[in-house]
Amino acid sequence: MNLGVNIDHIATLRQARGTPYPDPLAAVPVCLAAGAGSITAHLREDRRHIQDHDIERLAAYPGLHLNMEMGATDEMVAICERLRPFACCLVPEKREELTTEGGLDVVAHQSRLAAVVERLTAVGVRVSMFIDPVPEQIRASRAIGAPVIELHTGHYANYRGQMQSNELAALRDGASLAGDLGLIVHAGHGLTVENTPAICAIPEIEELNIGHAIVADAIFKGLHQAVADFKAVMVR
Ligand SMILES: CC(=O)[C@@H](O)[C@H](O)COP(=O)(O)O
Ligand SMILES: NCC(=O)COP(=O)(O)O
Numbered sequence: 001m002n003l004g005v006n007i008d009h010i011a012t013l014r015q016a017r018g019t020p021y022p023d024p025l026a027a028v029p030v031c032l033a034a035g036a037g038s039i040t041a042h043l044r045e046d047r048r049h050i051q052d053h054d055i056e057r058l059a060a061y062p063g064l065h066l067n068m069e070m071g072a073t074d075e076m077v078a079i080c081e082r083l084r085p086f087a088c089c090l091v092p093e094k095r096e097e098l099t100t101e102g103g104l105d106v107v108a109h110q111s112r113l114a115a116v117v118e119r120l121t122a123v124g125v126r127v128s129m130f131i132d133p134v135p136e137q138i139r140a141s142r143a144i145g146a147p148v149i150e151l152h153t154g155h156y157a158n159y160r161g162q163m164q165s166n167e168l169a170a171l172r173d174g175a176s177l178a179g180d181l182g183l184i185v186h187a188g189h190g191l192t193v194e195n196t197p198a199i200c201a202i203p204e205i206e207e208l209n210i211g212h213a214i215v216a217d218a219i220f221k222g223l224h225q226a227v228a229d230f231k232a233v234m235v236r
Helices: 008-015 024-033 052-059 074-083 107-121 134-145 154-156 161-180 196-200 212-221 223-233
Strands: 002-006 038-042 064-069 087-090 128-132 150-153 182-186 204-209
Touching: 002 182, 002 212, 008 024, 008 204, 008 212, 024 038, 024 052, 024 223, 038 052, 052 064, 052 074, 064 150, 064 161, 074 107, 087 107, 087 150, 107 128, 107 134, 128 134, 128 182, 134 161, 150 161, 150 204, 154 161, 161 182, 161 196, 196 223, 204 212, 204 223, 212 223
Parallel strands: 002 038, 002 204, 038 064, 064 087, 087 128, 128 150, 150 182, 182 204
Antiparallel strands: none
């Protein structure tokens, strides 16, 4: 199972004062040495953390599997088409949100998203849809030709008790349906060392994208150890 480390919140610390440090790109060799297989970075429309120069440098980083998270806007599609990262993940965005609040509504935007998938696939970018574990969204992702989905685990991470159990069951069922449809299945958002093992136990999930908790853990244990501790629990 691959671990993709999301480095957004290293950039959050930098943006807090507008200093050149910490440089998110300094995290790349550390994360890879600790067992990460890819790096995720979210170029938001409001540039609250990752900046254009970050994503440009990441896309040019030799041998790096960069997963560029982005809204399906004309601006971001053009940037992705120009930079040609290994992969991109289309996510919903609202300027007023604190963080991503849910999955993309692929059903409501099938024709537009199908055109984006075709355009970015044509230049060699592997396109993923960031969606809730809802059968209609999974089927729509397959219908528009996306090879990958990333299941939103934010509700699972935030809920407790029976609601969390119900969300975990939905993730299991969604991953199973996606596998039956021939989709590659990833998952992410809000994952911690404590809540990750249950997600890892879902057999169809091939990759986890984790950022906020890794950066938070790194404050106290260092980035290499923070990444290594997630890899240690990501065993099947
Ligand atoms: C799509 C997702 O769940 C995250 O990777 C996303 O990057 C969250 O946005 P922030 O990183 O701005 O919190
Ligand atoms: N797509 C999920 C991701 O990249 C990281 O989300 P989080 O761990 O920062 O919540």
